[in-house]
Amino acid sequence: MLAYAGRILRVDLSSGKTETKPLTEEIAKQYIGGIGLGIRLLIDNSKPGTDPFSPDNPLIFVTGPLSGTMGPTAGNGYAVVSKSPATMGIAESKAHGFFGPELKRAGYDAVIFTGKSEKLVYAWIDDDSVHLLDAQHLKGKSPYETDVAIREELGDHYIRVSAIGEAGEKLVRFACIINDEFRAIGRTGLGAVMGSKNLKAVAVRGTKDVNVADLDGFKEFIKMIHERMKGPATRKYRTLGTPENVLVLNALAALPTRNFTQATFEGAEKVSGEYLNEHFVKKIIGCATCAMRCDHVAVVPEGPYKGSTTRMEFECLWALGPSCGVDRLDAIIEAMRLSNYYGMDGISAGVTIGFAMDLYENGILTKENTDNLDLRFGNHEALIEMVKKIGTRGDWLGDVLAEGTKRAAEKIGKGAEKFACHIKGLELPGYDIRGLKTAALGFAVSFRGACHLRSGAYSPDVKGKVDRFAIEKGRGKIVMENEDVYNAIDSLILCKFSRGTYYDGLDDMAKYYSLATGIEMTPEELRKAGERINNLARLFNVREGVGTRKFDTLPVKIMTVPIPDEGVAKGAMVNKKEFDLGLDDYYSVRGWTKEGIPTIEKLEELELGDFGHIVQKSEEK
Amino acid sequence: MAKLHEKKFVSADPEKCIGCSICEYACSMVKEKTFNPTKARIRAIRLGPLVNLAVACRLCEDPSCVAACPRDALAQEENTGIIAVEDEKCNGCGWCIEACDYGAIMLHPEHKVVYVCDTCKELGEPQCVEWCPEEALDFVTADVLAQKARRSAVEKLFQEGVEKASASK
Numbered sequence: 170m171l172a173y174a175g176r177i178l179r180v181d182l183s184s185g186k187t188e189t190k191p192l193t194e195e196i197a198k199q200y201i202g203g204i205g206l207g208i209r210l211l212i213d214n215s216k217p218g219t220d221p222f223s224p225d226n227p228l229i230f231v232t233g234p235l236s237g238t239m240g241p242t243a244g245n246g247y248a249v250v251s252k253s254p255a256t257m258g259i260a261e262s263k264a265h266g267f268f269g270p271e272l273k274r275a276g277y278d279a280v281i282f283t284g285k286s287e288k289l290v291y292a293w294i295d296d297d298s299v300h301l302l303d304a305q306h307l308k309g310k311s312p313y314e315t316d317v318a319i320r321e322e323l324g325d326h327y328i329r330v331s332a333i334g335e336a337g338e339k340l341v342r343f344a345c346i347i348n349d350e351f352r353a354i355g356r357t358g359l360g361a362v363m364g365s366k367n368l369k370a371v372a373v374r375g376t377k378d379v380n381v382a383d384l385d386g387f388k389e390f391i392k393m394i395h396e397r398m399k400g401p402a403t404r405k406y407r408t409l410g411t412p413e414n415v416l417v418l419n420a421l422a423a424l425p426t427r428n429f430t431q432a433t434f435e436g437a438e439k440v441s442g443e444y445l446n447e448h449f450v451k452k453i454i455g456c457a458t459c460a461m462r463c464d465h466v467a468v469v470p471e472g473p474y475k476g477s478t479t480r481m482e483f484e485c486l487w488a489l490g491p492s493c494g495v496d497r498l499d500a501i502i503e504a505m506r507l508s509n510y511y512g513m514d515g516i517s518a519g520v521t522i523g524f525a526m527d528l529y530e531n532g533i534l535t536k537e538n539t540d541n542l543d544l545r546f547g548n549h550e551a552l553i554e555m556v557k558k559i560g561t562r563g564d565w566l567g568d569v570l571a572e573g574t575k576r577a578a579e580k581i582g583k584g585a586e587k588f589a590c591h592i593k594g595l596e597l598p599g600y601d602i603r604g605l606k607t608a609a610l611g612f613a614v615s616f617r618g619a620c621h622l623r624s625g626a627y628s629p630d631v632k633g634k635v636d637r638f639a640i641e642k643g644r645g646k647i648v649m650e651n652e653d654v655y656n657a658i659d660s661l662i663l664c665k666f667s668r669g670t671y672y673d674g675l676d677d678m679a680k681y682y683s684l685a686t687g688i689e690m691t692p693e694e695l696r697k698a699g700e701r702i703n704n705l706a707r708l709f710n711v712r713e714g715v716g717t718r719k720f721d722t723l724p725v726k727i728m729t730v731p732i733p734d735e736g737v738a739k740g741a742m743v744n745k746k747e748f749d750l751g752l753d754d755y756y757s758v759r760g761w762t763k764e765g766i767p768t769i770e771k772l773e774e775l776e777l778g779d780f781g782h783i784v785q786k787s788e789e790k
Numbered sequence: 791m792a793k794l795h796e797k798k799f800v801s802a803d804p805e806k807c808i809g810c811s812i813c814e815y816a817c818s819m820v821k822e823k824t825f826n827p828t829k830a831r832i833r834a835i836r837l838g839p840l841v842n843l844a845v846a847c848r849l850c851e852d853p854s855c856v857a858a859c860p861r862d863a864l865a866q867e868e869n870t871g872i873i874a875v876e877d878e879k880c881n882g883c884g885w886c887i888e889a890c891d892y893g894a895i896m897l898h899p900e901h902k903v904v905y906v907c908d909t910c911k912e913l914g915e916p917q918c919v920e921w922c923p924e925e926a927l928d929f930v931t932a933d934v935l936a937q938k939a940r941r942s943a944v945e946k947l948f949q950e951g952v953e954k955a956s957a958s959k
Contacts, residue, residue: 326835379824381825
């Protein structure tokens with residue numbers, strides 16, 4: 170079992186005690202690494218019904234089998250897994266950069282943090298030596314300030330740091346964890362879980378070798394992927410970057426605007442990838458060992474936000490821009506910079522602010538609630554102000570919105586839930602799923618809530634491979650197959666921007682895995698691992714009481730407010746009948762019951778028989 | 791080839807280098823048969839998103855590392871300019887490391903003797919240059935670097951001249 174470190178570290182933040190345990194080859198092969206291994210460790214190390222902010226909720230950092238090798242993208246990632254304070258189900262997220270390989274080189278496939286430190290601390294993992302160091306002087310600092318300060322005080326520039334900001338410390342339910350300045354464990358509120366443990370950062374220096382089983386074969390394979398990365402499969406990411414989506418989706422009337430009020434944005438040109446690159450992008454950089462480079466570093470050259478610098482991607486640009494009706498890229502860049510500064514998921518932050526603007530426009534929130542802030546759509550100054558208020562839980566409204574749209578709507582009342590655009594408590598990303606209905610189904614059944622990256626089910630819609638305005642039989646299969654591949658990708662921790670370079674899909678990925686680890690893996694075994702991981706994640710959600718049919722829903726707006734814009738998508742929305750058909754279809758191909766619960770037969774087929782009790786318990790209820 | 795083209799070393803173009811560290815991995819793969827940047831002869835450094843550079847031995851004339859070694863463990867090869875380390879003589883004292891202005895000579899974490907880029911001379915071409923996806927690394931002589939700088943300065947000068955001329959029209 171090469172490439173793996175073969176060790177799992179456990180750190181009890183309450184007592185300060187640490188121990189390491191071996192990673193067995195059986196578990197490694199069944200769950201790969203990344204989110205797969207993370208989800209398995211989560212279900213094994215937590216009790217049902219644990220509050221996400223309880224010391225008993227483990228926070229698990231996991232590397233991939235290829236982390237630390239020269240393998241492009243798979244060599245540089247890590248994942249974090251826990252129970253989500255946003256969805257109360259699976260929390261998982263991945264980030265690339267330089268942190269993951271460092272953790273592998275320190276000799277760990279995973280680090281399980283349990284308990285809660287009495288005071289704010291950071292974990293200093295220096296190969297085999299693990300210490301909890303005082304972090305009270307870092308309180309309130311941004312992730313990047315924390316990164317710089319830790320490297321300075323420990324005296325090594327090459328220490329890699331993954332840290333939370335003020336939002337994480339203050340338990341903003343969509344707080345993130347950031348490494349390498351712009352790279353985020355972004356979604357599902359993992360930064361808040363870290364904050365609840367009084368863990369400010371994880372700092373790592375690893376100096377051990379990472380060896381692969383077949384060095385010559387591996388070298389040849391990565392040379393091929395490197396060459397493909399210079400070709401058409403990654404063109405988008407290397408040139409305009411994901412903000413290219415702005416005009417593509419706008420042309421399809423699938424660019425949600427003003428909190429899903431419209432599906433086209435009159436300011437789209439001004440916030441397009443084309444405009445961004447021409448006026449703001451200063452340099453495009455990349456992660457360790459990646460031949461693609463996609464980090465579009467944007468700098469505001471003039472005006473009120475002059476000098477503001479951040480990495481810019483489509484989803485956050487959309488959430489902080491069109492979703493709030495804001496058509497100024499300089500303000501969007503500043504809002505993004507601030508989201509990173511406080512350490513919050515830019516998608517959820519933007520969607521939550523757009524939601525508040527929608528409430529304001531509809532008279533549900535008034536100036537009395539907004540501390541006199543004119544929270545109209547398009548007010549860029551109000552956008553910036555709200556990012557600050559949420560990031561610091563600044564005033565009543567900031568504090569309420571820091572709970573995310575679902576809980577904020579409950580607190581605000583007055584019908585606010587009709588405006589809340591989330592699934593299972595996680596805010597929607599930038600696709601108007603009223604007219605992208607494979608994506609609508611994919612988002613609804615995703616185990617981490619509204620997410621475009623659990624199945625990529627928007628792709629057949631956008632590419633015109635299916636009738637995007639209908640859910641028909643067969644969509645369940647599309648969603649399932651994509652999910653299983655994406656689970657394999659997220660367990661190998663391949664960057665999804667590179668997915669097109671694996672021309673032969675699972676065949677290529679299985680080969681990549683085997684060359685590195687020496688563990689024979691067939692494409693079918695890898696697919697099955699993806700299916701196993703999806704089922705185990707679902708089981709976790711079932712165990713936590715959020716994993717059945719009634720939780721696989723769509724936001725009220727998606728199912729009741731038709732797209733008003735003139736053109737191709739006019740009148741589109743998802744109706745209950747087609748949605749039910751979609752769920753039935755999906756559960757049926759998954760081998761789940763009509764209630765969306767995995768059957769015992771399915772679990773046994775996937776070597777998950779030991780978890781049958783979860784299903785039985787759920788049926789007894 | 792003219793004599794001034796004999797001493798070729800690995801140089802990174804600051805405009806192109808993005809600090810991805812593939813060069814480090816390629817180096818450890820070729821030289822050490824493992825993946826470990828702490829065993830690489832070239833090192834990338836990122837001071838911020840816009841400030842990245844990889845650094846390797848520049849084959850200085852009258853190299854200070856050689857002069858600093860109290861045990862005569864280091865010598866510069868006459869034609870290639872490569873710094874040769876006699877492992878038996880080196881005791882890892884680190885005077886050469888301190889003497890090098892570029893951080894290009896390092897103590898090997900396992901062998902406990904210093905090591906430095908040898909431009910992969912046994913393979914003919916530095917492998918980091920082969921692997922760099924940005925084509926940011928060059929295997930060049932000081933003279934070619936000067937030529938490049940000169941050309942770009944003159945191009946800039948004339949471009950400004952042309953712009954000024956067209957602006958005054």
